[in-house]
Amino acid sequence: MKLHRMILDTDIGTDVDDAMAVALSMFSPEIQVEGITTVYGDVVLRSRMVKKILQMGGREDIKIYAGVEQTLLRNREIWWLGHEGEGILHLDERDQNLDFEEKHAVDFIIETVMNNPGEITLVPIGPLTNIAAAMIREPRIAAHAKEIILMGGVSRIGSNAAELDYYEHNISRDPESASIVFGSGAKIVMVGLDVTRQVLMNRSHLQRLTESGEPLNLVLVKLVERWLEWYKHEYTAMNDPLAVALLINRSFVKTKKMKVHIEYDHRHPTGQTIAQHSDDANVEVCVEVDSEGFMNLLLDRLCSRKS
Secondary structure (H helix, E strand, C coil): CCCEEEEEEECCCCCCHHHHHHHHHHCCCCEEEEEEEECCCCHHHHHHHHHHHHHHCCCCCCCEEECCCCCCCCCCCCCCCCCCCCCCCCHHHHCCCCCCECCCHHHHHHHHHHHCCCCEEEEECCCCHHHHHHHHHCCCHHHHCCEEEEECCCCCCCCCHHHCCCCCHHHHHCHHHHHHHHCCCCCEEEECHHHHCCCEECHHHHHHHHHHCCHHHHHHHHHHHHHHHHHCCCCEECHHHHHHHCCCCHHHEEEEEEEEEEECCCCCCCCEEEEEECCCCCEEEEEEECHHHHHHHHHHHHHCCCC
16 A cells, blocks of 8 residues: 655634544545644644544644744735634633644645655645745745645636636635745645535435544534534535545546636635646646545545544
8 A cells, every 4th residue: 555645734623624634634544644734823723623633533643733824925814703623622722732843834844845855745725825935935845745735726617617606715815825836836736616515514424423423523523513503504515635535546536737827916805716728737627526435435434443
């Protein structure tokens, strides 16, 4: 079995899919998690949330690094619903030191990638501020990373195009950072709304998680329920774990080789991912997905593991 070395960069806390991605990462033997970095907003709280999930999953060996709180130019408000941490951290744990590393996430990313050229896959599943900051400080990151599999963007060229927004959250929260990353020349796989809006967790999936009896799964179910209460739907997209799953099975998606340009201005929301076909492009844009295959993998990894 080929082992994939990964850094997961997350804005865990608002939508439940980040927590699902952390869980899938730590329960997948194909993936060696070099570290988990947090980005955007209260990165200390986010790091404590990651720490708690790792504790519940018995993976305290994985190190956590807090990253950049503000957007790259500090010119955009942080989107924060206020329920971040609920369902994972008790009130006393929101303020206490659940240990994570003192080293800054950007320093960790640079050191790990540069010391292991061609071996580290970056998997950012939040705004791209940490990755952009690393590239600014060390431009060779783009060439030395094995690849970047990012959850973000939307091309609106697939079969569900008419149903999709013209912008996506992770890109629009910090489009300046996204512009740096997509323009870096790095090898990128864009896991955008074109495919992630087709991988939906519904009530039957929640029932399976509940019936597993795993304490972590019960927490994940509560997080989904809390999100659905705000989202006003009976399902939620598993955006972020799909990006992680491509390290396990790339055949879950079909891609088109594209050049991607970030179109943005001073307004909000802004930050469209404009994709154009090109044989010499650096971005593989996901356009189709095996939804059933992916959801089976996710639930199997969460429900069939040994406690």
